[in-house]
Structures are given as structure tokens and as C-alpha cells.
Amino acid sequence: AAMATSNPSVFLLTVNGQIEGANFPEYDNLYCKYCFVYGHDWAPTSGLEEGITQITCKGSQSSHKLIWNFPLETTFKSTNPSGWPQLVLSVYGPDVFGNDVVRGYGATHIPFTPGQHTRTVPMFVPEPTWRLQKFTSWLMGRRPEYTDPKVVAQGEGREVTRVRSQGFVTVSFHIITKDMKKLGYDTGPSSPANTAAAPSGWSAEEQPINMQ
Amino acid sequence: MAELHIIGQIVGATGFPQSSLFCKWGVHTGGAWRLLSGLKEGQTQVDVPQTGEVAYWSHPIDLHYATKGLHGWPKLHFQVWHQDSFGRCQLYGYGYCHVPSSPGHHRIHCVTWRPLGSWQEQLAQMFVGGGPQLRSPDLVYSGADRYRLHTEAMGTVELELGIVMRHFDKYGVES
Numbered sequence: 341a342a343m344a345t346s347n348p349s350v351f352l353l354t355v356n357g358q359i360e361g362a363n364f365p366e367y368d369n370l371y372c373k374y375c376f377v378y379g380h381d382w383a384p385t386s387g388l389e390e391g392i393t394q395i396t397c398k399g400s401q402s403s404h405k406l407i408w409n410f411p412l413e414t415t416f417k418s419t420n421p422s423g424w425p426q427l428v429l430s431v432y433g434p435d436v437f438g439n440d441v442v443r444g445y446g447a448t449h450i451p452f453t454p455g456q457h458t459r460t461v462p463m464f465v466p467e468p469t470w471r472l473q474k475f476t477s478w479l480m481g482r483r484p485e486y487t488d489p490k491v492v493a494q495g496e497g498r499e500v501t502r503v504r505s506q507g508f509v510t511v512s513f514h515i516i517t518k519d520m521k522k523l524g525y526d527t528g529p530s531s532p533a534n535t536a537a538a539p540s541g542w543s544a545e546e547q548p549i550n551m552q
Numbered sequence: 553m554a555e556l557h558i559i560g561q562i563v564g565a566t567g568f569p570q571s572s573l574f575c576k577w578g579v580h581t582g583g584a585w586r587l588l589s590g591l592k593e594g595q596t597q598v599d600v601p602q603t604g605e606v607a608y609w610s611h612p613i614d615l616h617y618a619t620k621g622l623h624g625w626p627k628l629h630f631q632v633w634h635q636d637s638f639g640r641c642q643l644y645g646y647g648y649c650h651v652p653s654s655p656g657h658h659r660i661h662c663v664t665w666r667p668l669g670s671w672q673e674q675l676a677q678m679f680v681g682g683g684p685q686l687r688s689p690d691l692v693y694s695g696a697d698r699y700r701l702h703t704e705a706m707g708t709v710e711l712e713l714g715i716v717m718r719h720f721d722k723y724g725v726e727s
Binding site for chain 2: 365366379420421422423424426446447448449451452453457461462464467492493494495496498499501502503504505506523524525526527528529
């Protein structure tokens with residue numbers, strides 16, 4: 341694509357990042373699937389829209405860290421910030437009988453200020469509503485799952501679901517945008533090199549929300 | 553017309569007596585504002601955290617407003633509810649916060665409160681739950697008749713909001 345345009349009609353968002361790893365106190369041997377969800381005005385122009393990481397297990401030194409170090413490189417174009425892309429994550433692992441079950445779903449918006457950002461994404465699983473269903477699902481290795489993980493990126497229809505949050509995935513991003521200013525959009529100051537925000541959520545006790 | 557994009561999440565809640573919480577939320581604006589796309593109200597899922605007491609909802613918000621004036625800047629208002637294992641719901645708090653008016657990424661802690669009943673009602677609430685609720689929810693984001701209420705402090709709703717503004721500078725607005 342040509343770098344110089346005097347009257348752009350679209351702006352570009354380039355995402356270079358990685359799914360660093362996860363913190364799941366109760367589970368091990370996990371892999372993560374990711375995909376991007378975006379609105380009608382958006383389209384990916386390069387890079388992959390989805391992928392799967394390797395299976396990783398907790399290291400021997402820091403027993404609670406799960407590391408994937410999985411690259412994300414995608415560029416989107418759009419005419420409108422509505423429908424800004426979200427990264428949807430689903431983490432899977434083996435249960436006691438060796439079946440692959442879901443350990444968490446989560447989603448986060450791609451940051452829109454240029455610069456470096458880290459996000460700690462809480463991961464949750466849908467909860468079966470009664471005790472009997474919990475027991476049979478444990479026995480059969482079939483937890484309730486979403487038929488399409490992309491529903492995690494939507495707000496509608498959540499009123500009837502009961503979920504359990506049980507882990508976090510840490511993702512880091514380096515964001516570049518092109519022509520947003522020319523189209524009149526002000527996205528605020530670029531982020532400083534050190535994102536002040538939350539602790540990375542590595543230890544089982546730390547939580548990304550500061551409790552005063 | 554200037555445009556405002558609100559793109560982010562209701563992250564979760566902390567500091568409430570019990571977890572197993574959900575949140576009903578909405579956005580209130582003045583007459584000069586028009587919603588171009590997105591849902592301006594909703595209800596999160598119920599989260600029962602496995603560890604810790606922080607409930608995580610990760611409820612996405614993606615709103616696009618056009619406006620002719622600064623009056624009636626959008627306000628987000630919340631009702632945090634507790635759902636027990638039998639499916640019964642109890643109000644845990646009301647709260648509101650203004651949508652930030654400067655572009656960029658914002659971390660917001662929205663405080664909440666709950667109406668306090670008479671001492672008889674408080675005693676009953678300790679045993680069977682329930683408790684007084686507001687008859688008209690707009691009291692949450694307006695100051696009009698607040699002096700009539702006696703309330704107690706409850707927990708905090710955590711938000712991450714990204715704000716994109718367009719053409720505000722053309723009208724001379726500094727933010």
C-alpha cells in the first residue's frame with residue numbers, strides 16, 4: 341500500500357504483539373486459541389486472524405507461570421472506530437480423564453493509542469446451573485462450552501449466563517495507527533514506554549484490580 | 553456535528569460483601585446527543601470467582617455518539633446485584649460516573665451505595681436479604697431529590713474506557 345495519501349478515506353491499525361502467557365492456579369498443560377472479532381466497517385489487510393499456541397506447562401522455578409510467547413501480527417483497515425477489533429482468547433487443557441476441556445474464555449479490545457500496552461485478561465468458564473449437571477459433566481469430560489467463542493466479544497445475551505472466573509492471560513501489544521488524525525480522530529496521547537497500569541497478574545494472589 | 557466513541561469494558565467489581573455478582577448498566581445523555589451505533593444499556597453475566605473476591609465481567613462497550621453541544625455529556629450508571637445459588641437476586645449498590653471527556657485510555661473506579669432502611673428493615677435484611685430499592689432509577693445519576701435518602705457505602709465497579717473524539721477541535725472545544 342502506498343505510504344503517501346493526501347486525502348485518505350480509511351485509517352489503518354497495525355497490531356504487533358504477543359500472547360505472553362497465563363496464570364491459572366488450578367490447571368496446567370494449557371494451550372490457547374485466539375481470533376479477532378470486529379465490526380462491519382473493519383477488514384484485516386494482512387496477517388493472521390486466528391491461531392493456536394503450543395501446549396505449555398508450569399515451569400519448575402516459578403510454579404505458577406505458564407508461558408506461550410506467541411506472536412500476533414495483524415493489520416486492519418476501517419472507515420469508522422465503531423466495532424474496534426477485540427482479541428478473543430480461549431484456553432483449553434486436559435481434565436482428569438485426559439479429555440480436552442475449556443479452562444477459560446476472555447476478550448479485550450485492541451488498544452487504540454499508539455505505543456506499548458499490556459493487558460491482563462480475566463478468563464471465565466460458563467457454569468452449569470445445578471449440582472447434578474456439574475457432576476455428570478466432570479465425569480463425562482464435557483463442560484458447558486460456547487459453540488462459537490466469538491460470543492465472548494458481545495454484550496448481548498449475557499443476562500442468563502452464570503460464569504466462573506478462574507485465571508488470567510497476559511497479552512502485550514505494540515500499536516501503530518495511520519491516518520486517524522487526518523480523518524479527524526483524536527485518540528489521546530501515545531502511551532508512555534512503561535505502562536503504569538496493573539501488575540501482570542503472575543502470582544496467584546495478585547489481582548489486576550487495585551483494591552484501596 | 554462532533555462525534556464521540558466509547559470503546560472499552562466493564563471489567564468487574566470489588567469490595568462487595570459477597571461475590572456472585574452481576575451488573576445492569578446504562579448510558580444517559582442529554583437531548584443534544586444522538587446514538588449512532590452500539591447498545592446503550594445491558595446486563596452482564598453473573599461471575600462466581602474461583603479464587604479471590606473480585607468478580608470479573610469483561611463486558612464490552614462500543615458506543616458511537618454524535619452531538620451538537622456539550623450539555624448532557626454521557627453518564628454511565630450501574631446497579632450491582634448479587635445472585636445466590638438459588639437464583640434469588642438482591643440489590644448491592646447503585647453508582648454512576650461520567651464518561652471521560654479527554655481522548656485516550658482511562659481506568660475508572662466507580663463507587664457505589666445502597667439505600668439504608670429503618671433499623672427494622674436492616675435487621676430483616678441481615679436474615680432474609682432484600683432491602684429497599686429506588687423507585688425511580690434516575691436518582692442514581694441526578695442530584696435532584698437525593699437529600700431524602702439515607703444510604704450506606706458499598707463496593708466499587710471497575711471500568712476501562714477508551715475515548716476517541718472527532719471534530720471537537722473544529723468547534724473550539726479543548727479537552
